[in-house]
Amino acid sequence: MSKVLFVYAKGGPPLGYALSRVAARSAVHLLALSALPPTVATSADRLCASVLSPSEPERQDLVSLIVSRAQAVGADAVVTFSEYAVVAVAEACEKLGLAGAGNSCALARDKRMMRRTWQDQGISQPRFRPVATEQDLHDAAAALRFPLLLKAAWSAGSTAHRTLRHADEVPAAWERAREVMAESAQLGYAELHVAGAGADFLVEEIVQGTASEWFDQEGWGDYVSVEGVVVDGDFRPVCLSGRMPTVEPFTERAGITPAALPHDAQRRIVALARDAVDALGLRNCGTHTEIKLGADGRMWVIETAARFGGAMTVPQIEEVFGLDLIGMLTDHLLGRPVAWPDGARTPQEAEGAAGSLVVLAVDGEGEAWPDRRIWDFPTVREAVPVSAGSRLSVVAENSLPDGTLVPVYDPAAGANTMAALCLLSAADPETVIRDFRTLVDALPHVLPHGTAEAQS
Numbered sequence: 001m002s003k004v005l006f007v008y009a010k011g012g013p014p015l016g017y018a019l020s021r022v023a024a025r026s027a028v029h030l031l032a033l034s035a036l037p038p039t040v041a042t043s044a045d046r047l048c049a050s051v052l053s054p055s056e057p058e059r060q061d062l063v064s065l066i067v068s069r070a071q072a073v074g075a076d077a078v079v080t081f082s083e084y085a086v087v088a089v090a091e092a093c094e095k096l097g098l099a100g101a102g103n104s105c106a107l108a109r110d111k112r113m114m115r116r117t118w119q120d121q122g123i124s125q126p127r128f129r130p131v132a133t134e135q136d137l138h139d140a141a142a143a144l145r146f147p148l149l150l151k152a153a154w155s156a157g158s159t160a161h162r163t164l165r166h167a168d169e170v171p172a173a174w175e176r177a178r179e180v181m182a183e184s185a186q187l188g189y190a191e192l193h194v195a196g197a198g199a200d201f202l203v204e205e206i207v208q209g210t211a212s213e214w215f216d217q218e219g220w221g222d223y224v225s226v227e228g229v230v231v232d233g234d235f236r237p238v239c240l241s242g243r244m245p246t247v248e249p250f251t252e253r254a255g256i257t258p259a260a261l262p263h264d265a266q267r268r269i270v271a272l273a274r275d276a277v278d279a280l281g282l283r284n285c286g287t288h289t290e291i292k293l294g295a296d297g298r299m300w301v302i303e304t305a306a307r308f309g310g311a312m313t314v315p316q317i318e319e320v321f322g323l324d325l326i327g328m329l330t331d332h333l334l335g336r337p338v339a340w341p342d343g344a345r346t347p348q349e350a351e352g353a354a355g356s357l358v359v360l361a362v363d364g365e366g367e368a369w370p371d372r373r374i375w376d377f378p379t380v381r382e383a384v385p386v387s388a389g390s391r392l393s394v395v396a397e398n399s400l401p402d403g404t405l406v407p408v409y410d411p412a413a414g415a416n417t418m419a420a421l422c423l424l425s426a427a428d429p430e431t432v433i434r435d436f437r438t439l440v441d442a443l444p445h446v447l448p449h450g451t452a453e454a455q456s
Contacts, residue, residue: 002026002334003049005075007066007089009033010188011156012081012307013314013326014397016040021326022079023047026334029073031066033059033085034188037397049073062193066092077333081326083109083156086285086306088193099333101230101306102283108306109191111153112202114280118301121279124272125301126292128204134174140203141167149249150174152181153200154191156310158414159184163206163249177201180412187416207292207300211245214265214293219433221245223302224259226273226289227309227317229325229340230282231332237270237344239321241313242429244357244436247366251414254436255309256355257316258347260429269299270344276301286329288313312356312395312423319425320350352425355432356395357439359420361409364440368409372450373443375419376402383446386435387426395421405450 004026008015015037022028032053036044044051050073058065066088070078077098080089086101087109093100107113112130119125129140130153141148141164150173152160160180162173181198184190191197209222221243228237242259246252261269273289286308292300308314308325318324323341332338361369377394386392399420400406406419422439426432 002076003029003074004330004334005029005031005066005070005073005078007031007033007078007080007082007085008036009080009082009085009192011083012310013312014395016043016397017315018081018326019044019047021324022330025327025330026076029069029075031069033192039396059192062088063091063095067095070096070098077330079330079333081286081307083305083307083310084190084192087191090285090306091193099284099335101285102281104281105285105306107280108282108304109154110200111151111303112200114303115202117279118276121275123275123279123301124299126204126207128202131201131203132199134171137170137174137201137203138167141170144203144205147206148203149206150177150201150203152177152198153202154194154197155181155184157189157416158246158249158251159189159416160412161249161251161414162412164203176412180416183413184416189416208294209292210295211293213295215242215260217260217430217433219244219437220260223290223292224261224269225255225309225313226270226291226344227313228273228277228287228289229329230277230285230287231338231340233283235274235277235287236340237273238323238325238341239317239345240266240269241309241316244433247360247362247409248411251360251411252358253360253440254355254357255311255313255316256429256432257313257320257353258345258350258429260347263346266344266346268297272299272301276304280304280306282306284333286325311358311398311421312354316354316356319354320352321345322351347429352427353429353432354426355424355429355436357422357424357436358415358418359406359422359443360418361406363444364437369444372408373406373447374450375400375404375406376448377420378402379446379448380422380439380443384439384442386424386438387431390424390426390431390435392435392439393423395423406447
C-alpha cells in the first residue's frame with residue numbers, strides 16, 4: 001500500500017476533513033508541527049499509521065526533519081495544506097525526488113517576491129513597495145498614493161494588515177503590525193521554515209474595487225478567488241469562490257461557492273489567474289488566487305498561494321461540484337491518473353451552493369457590537385431564521401467552545417479574533433448571501449450576554 005507523509009500545521013482546510021481524504025487513498029503518517037485540534041485527536045489515531053509531534057529542537061531544521069521522517073516511513077508522497085509549511089514541504093520534496101510544488105514555491109509565499117515576479121511579467125496588480133524598517137515605510141508612503149495597506153509578507157488570514165490614510169499614521173501602523181506578527185507566532189500562525197519572516201512587510205496602494213458592475217445581487221464583495229491546481233506545471237482552474245465585503249481593513253468575513261458571475265466575466269478572471277500562476281513556475285500543488293474587481297472591467301491580482309484555499313473552501317467545492325480536491329491531488333502525487341476538470345466549473349454546473357462565515361464581533365457595516373456576547377451555536381441555530389431548505393452548521397475544529405466569550409474584533413489581528421466558523425448549504429449562491437446577511441445582523445442580538453465574570 002502507498003504511504004503519504006502528511007505535514008500538519010495550523011491553517012488550511014479543517015484537519016479532520018483533509019486527513020480523512022488522504023487516508024482514503026493511502027496509509028498516512030502524520031507529522032504534527034502544531035498541536036492537533038481536540039476534535040481530531042481521536043480520529044487521527046484511528047486514521048493514521050503513525051503520529052509524530054517533534055520537539056522544538058527537532059523542528060529547527062524543518063526540511064531535514066521532513067526528509068528524514070519521509071525516509072523513515074517510506075513515504076511515496078509528502079503533502080501539506082498549511083500556508084505556513086508549504087515552502088518547507090516543497091524543498092523537502094525536491095530533496096526526496098518526489099512530486100511537489102517545486103523549487104519556486106517561495107514565490108507563492110513571500111508576497112514581496114511574488115509581486116516583483118508579476119511586475120516583471122507586466123501582470124495587473126496594485127503598486128507596491130517592500131518595507132523592512134519604519135524608514136522604508138515612510139519612504140514608500142512618499143512614493144505611493146494614499147490610501148495604503150501595510151501587510152506582512154509571510155502572513156495569512158489578513159493578519160497584521162494596517163490601513164494608512166496619512167503619512168503621520170506610519171509610526172503607529174508599523175509598531176502595531178510588528179506586534180501582531182509576534183502575537184500570531186505565539187498562537188502558531190507564522191511561517192515555520194524561513195527564519196525572521198515575521199519582520200518582512202510590504203505596502204501597497206489600495207485599488208478601488210466595485211461589486212455592482214460584476215454581480216447582479218447586492219451583498220457580494222469586490223473580489224473573488226480562483227481555486228485550482230498545478231499538474232506537472234500546467235494550471236488547471238477548478239472554480240471561482242465569491243466573498244462578502246471584508247471587515248476593516250481587509251479581514252475576510254465569508255466565502256461562497258460558486259461565485260454567481262456571468263460566463264464572460266468568469267472567463268476573463270480565470271485568464272488573469274492563469275497568467276499569475278504561470279508566472280510563478282509552480283509544479284504540482286493546489287492554488288488559490290485572489291483577484292480584485294474594479295470598474296469598467298478592470299482587475300488586479302492580489303496574491304496567489306501554492307495550496308488550496310483555507311477554511312471551508314475545499315469542502316464547499318466537494319459539496320457543490322462533487323470534486324474531492326485533496327483526494328485528487330493525493331492521487332496525482334502518488335502517480336495515479338486523475339480526471340481533472342477541463343475548465344473552471346460554472347454556477348450552472350453546481351448542485352446548490354455552500355458558504356462559510358467567520359463570526360467576528362462586528363455588524364454588517366463593520367461596526368463593533370455594542371456589548372460583549374457569549375458564543376453559543378445551539379442558540380444561533382434555534383434563533384436565526386435561514387431560508388427554507390438551507391442548512392446551518394458549525395465547524396467545531398475552527399470554533400471556540402460554546403459558552404466562550406466572543407473576542408473583541410481587532411482590525412490588525414484579523415481572523416485571529418474570530419469566535420467561530422459557520423457553514424451554510426443552500427439552493428444557490430444568492431440564498432447563501434441572503435442567509436449570511438441575516439445571520440450577521442442577528443448575532444449581536446440572539447447570542448447570550450457576556451457576564452461580568454466571563455468578561456474579566
